[in-house]
Amino acid sequence: MTEPTTLEQVQEIFRDVLADPDLTLTRETVADQVDGWDSLAHVSLMFSVENAFGIQLSDAEMSGLSDVGALVDVVDAKRG
Template structure:
């Protein structure tokens, strides 16, 4: 089942809120880790792992290294889920 970019962004936002323990994180496709309080290198790994688990996918190290913002993360999810 193909998901919309908005639905994936909403899922990612929920995961970020859960990992950081902060409700109401405002995210757009342009949001970067630097834009979100508490999103550091350790929580970044936790967020990526949670996204992988949610979608039952596995990102390569180079994919993770190339992520620039939430939009590029959505692109990576879509590549792995056939979207």
């Protein structure tokens, strides 16, 4: 069995935080396309991503993400 991709792992985090087990994300998904992904949920999502991947996101990184793909790229870069 292969390791889940970062996108798959991020998707699981979003499903958990947003309480939507059927949520499907793509790299192009933006907040406006996801029910419940508002500014408050964004903070919870980012902290959950940090905890899950053992990374630290700067305020600029947290607020400057244009889509899920940008988040995946930042996570991958920080994980090395």
